[in-house]
Amino acid sequence: MNKREIPAALRRAAEQLPMPHSQELWEMPVSKQTELDYITAQELPQVPTRRRAFLPALTCCIVLLFFGWFWQYRMVETTVFLDVNPSIQITANRRDRVLEVTGLNADGRSLIEGQVFSGLPLPTVLGQLADTLAQRNYLTPEKSTVLLTVQSRRQSHVQELESLLSSSIQSALEPRKIAPAIILQTYEEDASLQQAASQQQVSPGKMQYIRQILEEEDDYSLEELASMSLEDLRRLAQKEAGDDWEEDDDLEEEDREDWDSEDQEDDWHASQSEKDTDDGGQEDEDSDRSDDLEEEDDPDEEIPSGEDDGEEDEDPDDSEEGDDN
Template identity: 25%
Template sequence: MKAIVVKTGNKDAVLLSDDGVFIKARNQNNPLGAVVDMDTPARKKPFAALAAVAAAVVVLISVGVFAYSTSYYFISMDVNPGMIIAANRFERALSIEALNTEAKNILNDIEWKNREIEKVIQNAALKIEEQGYLSDHGEILLAAAGRNEEKAAEMAKRLAISINELKLGDVAVTSEAVGYDMVQSAKAWEMTPGKYNLITKLLGEHLDEANVETFRNQSVKELMESYTAAKGLPGKETAVEQRSMEATQTATETRQHTEQRGTEGTQAATETRQHTEQRGTEGTQAATETSQHTEQR
C-alpha cells in the first residue's frame, strides 16, 4: 500500500493512504509530500482519524499560505522609471517598489496585486511607452533573481519575450539573471539590481557617495550609450551597417570561390578533352601502322 506524508514530528509521522485513511507511523525522515510504501496497518479509531484529518488540513493550509506569501523571485525593470517586483513561486506579484517618481506614476495606473508577473511587466511596459519614455530608440533593462538560479534565468528570458510580443517598435530589450547578493547590494544604493549590475559589472564603475546620485538618475539608454562608447562597440546603426558589410563580404567571397571553381572546372574539362583527342589521334596512328604492317606481310 502507498501513502503520502502529510505531517512529520520528532518521532512520528502522519500518512494518508491511497484508500483515504490517515495513519500514524514512525518518522522515517521522509519530507512532506513524499510517497512511501507501507504494510497494511490496523485501522485507527474514529476519533484518532478525525484528529489526524484536522491536523493534516491545518498543516496543508499553513504550508500553502506560507508558500504563496513568500518571495521567491525578485524582478527589476528599468527604463528611466525603475521598479522592483517581488513574486512568489507561483509567479504572482506580491509587492512592487518604485525607486523614483516616474515609476510611482506608472504603478498608480496599473493593476499588479496577485497578478501574473509577465502580465504585470507587460502592463508596465505599455504604460511606460504611453508616457513617452521609449521614444527615439528606447531601452528596457530586465533582471531576475531567485532562489533557484536556473529558474531565474528562465524567468528573465520569458519576460523579455513577453515584452517583445507587445511590438513596441524600435525598442531594445535586455534581460539577464543576477544573484541574490546583487539584489541586496542594489537595495543598499536604492537602485534596481539590473541597473546596479549594468553600472558595476559592464561599466566597471565603483559606486560611492560622490557618484551614486548621478548614476541613479541616468536612464538605461544613457547608461547603455556610455557602455557602448567605453567598450568601443558599434551603436545600433553602425551594428546594422557592420552586419551588412559582413554579409556582402561573405557573398563576394562565395561568388569568387564559385567563379574560381568554375574556371578550374572549365580548365579541367579542356585538358580532359585535349587528352581524349590526343589518345584518339594516337589510336588512329596505331591502327594505321598495324594495317600497313599487315599489308607488308
C-alpha cells in the first residue's frame, strides 16, 4: 500500500464503524469532572508580596511627579493683557515662562504671526512685543500709551511682576526715543466683563479700563468708548480727573507763594541782621581808628584844667606887680 492508498483505506474503515443514533448520544450519562487534570489546569503567575506592596507606592509617586510638573510648567499661573491698538493675551506658568500668546483682534493676530514665544521669560516677550509695536508704528513718540493688565493666582506677585514688565517695555523702547505712558491695572475676573469684552471685540483689560471711565463719565456710551483708541481713552480719563488736579495745583501754588513770601521775609531779615552786624563792626573799627588818629595827630591837645588854672592865676599877679613898680 502506497501513500495514496492510505487515506482511502482510512476513510473506508471509518465508514464501517457503528454510528450510534443521536438520541442515544443525548441520553448517555455524563460524569462531571471534580478536579482539574494536568490538561485543564491553568497555573496563574504568582506575584511576590514585596512587589505587590511596591506597585501602589510607585503609582502614587508617578502621579505626584506628574502633577508637580504640570503645576510648575503647564498650569496657567499669570495672564497679561497688552493693549495699544492691537490687543494681545499672554499666559505664563508659575515660573513666569510663557505658555501661549494670543491675538484678541485682527491687529493683534497680525502682530504675532510667525513668531514663537513659548518657553521664553515673560519680561522678554513683553520687550519683543513692544519693539514690534514700535516697528509697525503702533507706538511712536506722539502715540505712546500702553495699557498693561496683570492677573495672577499669587496676589503678592502682581506688584513685582508689574514693575518687571514696565521696565522691560521701557528698555525696549528707549533706543527708539519713545517714552511710553504705561497704564497699570490689576485684572479682576468677572463673567459679565468678559462677555461685554467679547461683544465689543476688545480685551478684558481694556473693557475694565472703559468701565472705570464710565463710572466718572456719563456723556458716552459703552459702545462709543469701546470704539475709541487707547490714546483717546487716556485723554478722557485725564480730563475727568483734571478738576481735582487743578484744585490741587491751586493749593500747591498758594502754599508755594506763602512759602516764597515767608522765605523772602526771612532772607530779608537775615540779610538785614548780617548788614547791621557788618555795619556795627565797621563803625567800631572806624571809631577805633579815628580815636587813634586823634590821639596821635591832633595838634590842639587840651591842657588839663589844673594847669590852666595855675597859669591864669599867675598872670594877673604878675601884671599887678608890674603896675606897682
